[in-house]
Every structure is written in C-alpha cells, then in structure tokens.
Amino acid sequence: MPPVIDMNRLHLNTRSARSAVEEFKRLGEDFPAVARNAERMLASLKMIEISISDVMDLEDLEKGKTHD
C-alpha cells in the first residue's frame, strides 16, 4: 500500500521553516556564523520547497489534502 503523505502539513511546515531561517539571516547580519549557516539552510530548504511547495501550487493538486 503506498504511503499517505500529508502534503498540506508539509507545505505549512516548509513556509514556517523559511520564515524562521530568513529571520536567522536577518538577525545574523553582524554574526557571520549565524548568517552563513542560515544561507546554507535556505539552500537545503529550497530542495524541500521543490518537492513540496512547487507541487502544491499546481492547480490540479491544490484541492487534495493528501497524496497517496
């Protein structure tokens, strides 16, 4: 049986993660160890957005709550 994946939940988490990491970047303006690590986190986060958010934006999948 294929796994049930809660796309909506993943999508919401991706958004809040982006918001948190961008905040890291802002707060780390004078703190290179925070700013540069935040930059790398954003690159990793982008890979999750490619898997989740981009797909959620597709018209025909918007109404579905889960993917199975």
Added chain:
Amino acid sequence: MNYHQPYWNPILETLPPEALRQLQLKKFQRIFHWAYTHSKFHRALYRSAGVAPEDIRALEDIRRVPTVEKSMMRQIQGKDPYPHGDALCVPLDDVTVFRQTSGTTGQPVYQPDTWHDWEWWAECWCYILWSQGYRPNDRVFIPFGYNVFVAFWAGHYAAEKLGCEVVGRSDDITKVKGVLLAPSAIEEVVRGIKGLGDEYEVVVDKTGDAETIRLRVEVLPEAQDQCTWIRSELQDQLRLKTNLRYGLEICGCGSLPRYEVKAKRFKDLRNKKSE
C-alpha cells in the same frame, strides 16, 4: 526513515503526466524569467531571437528559446569581469564554487555555481542513487580525480546527503602522451615484481611536442643477475596496466633519493618548463 521506500521523492516521481508537464512549464517560466532579468548575456541572446518571458505560455513555446552553445560560453568568459563575463545571473558574492569542463573539445568552459546550485545538483543525483538502491548504510567508492573538473562532485555530495560513507581515490590522474595515467598503477606494477626494492621514481617530461615518461627502479643485490627478466617484465606489465611505453632505468640498491616525510615519487616536469 523507511529504507524500503522505492522513491527518493514519492511525490514528484509519481506525478500524473499532465501535472508533471504543468510543473515543468512553471519551472521553465521561472528560470527563463530569472535568466532574462538577471543576466545581460542571456537577455541579449533571447532578445536577438525575439523571445521574452511573457512569450512562454506552453511547453511548445520552449522551442523558440535559443540554446547556449559551448562556443558562446568560451567567448563570454574571455570578457570582463574575468572569468565569467556578463553571463552571471547572481551577484559575484553568491558564487561559492568554481569548476570547469574537462577541455576535451577545446578550452575548458568555466562553471561558476552558488551553494544553491550544488544543493540542487546533489538533489538530482540523489534521485539516481536512491533508485539504484543506494542507502545510508552503504559505502560508495567514487573513482574520480577530485580536481577542478566538474564531473562527479555532485555524485559525491549526493552520496553524502543520502548518508553513505563516501570513499574517493587518493592519487592524481594525469594525461601522458594522450593517455590517462593513474600513478598508483605504476606503483602496483613495481611492487608486484620480485627483485625490486621499495624505492622508485617516475619522471614525466616534455621535449618540444614529444612527451616522455621515465621510470627508475632499484634492483635488490640478490636479484642483480635477473635484470634482463625484470626489465622485460616491467615493460610488459606497465604496458598492460597503463597502456604506455616507458624509458626504464634499473639502478643499484640505495641510489634513488630517500624521503623523511611524504615521498615524491611521481615528478611531472612538463608544467615547470612552461612557467
């Protein structure tokens, strides 16, 4: 994590074809718009073909977009600001990695990348490795030169991302007389022939356009009477393993240099002469 999950990305890899096409179009529109608005070179190329971001409405419209040829890349990379010319789509501060193509078809093409680019590239390789059955408890050996050549770095990063233990080769492959040569192959041959000492020396040199490769080995005192056989065996084995013919010099025991720290047994004098 479920190691039995057959897909690296169970969403994208099982999308219905129509949804996949929608996604491809959306991604193309986004990247085309980005290149058009951020790179002087790309904008000029697309304008000359009479295509702008708003013209890409369906996948078929992609046919109108001209491709970037290697020759174009070589040309713009000779312009200021060196070495990227006006092709960059991001500020230079965002460029964190510099690699290049192998140069087999001419001057290498430089490849400036951001950290995001490498994340994406490694991600692409993760799809490949996962589908081939690689899992976090695997050990991956990548027989690659680990140099400025762009190939296989993404495979390395992807294997790391999967959680595999990655082992890379430790020697430096070089090209001699047009043949790729791994110095470790010479060592393997020398160590495999009875009657030879531990020390040896390889010198690659160039006279005019002709490249030469010379191997000096030490013969042990008890094998002094076998020099003819050793010479013949060396030549045959080296030819078989490295596809090259060597100038051989068989020396007495103790005549080659000794090293207190890391031995430098492979000497390439070609670049030193051109400097």
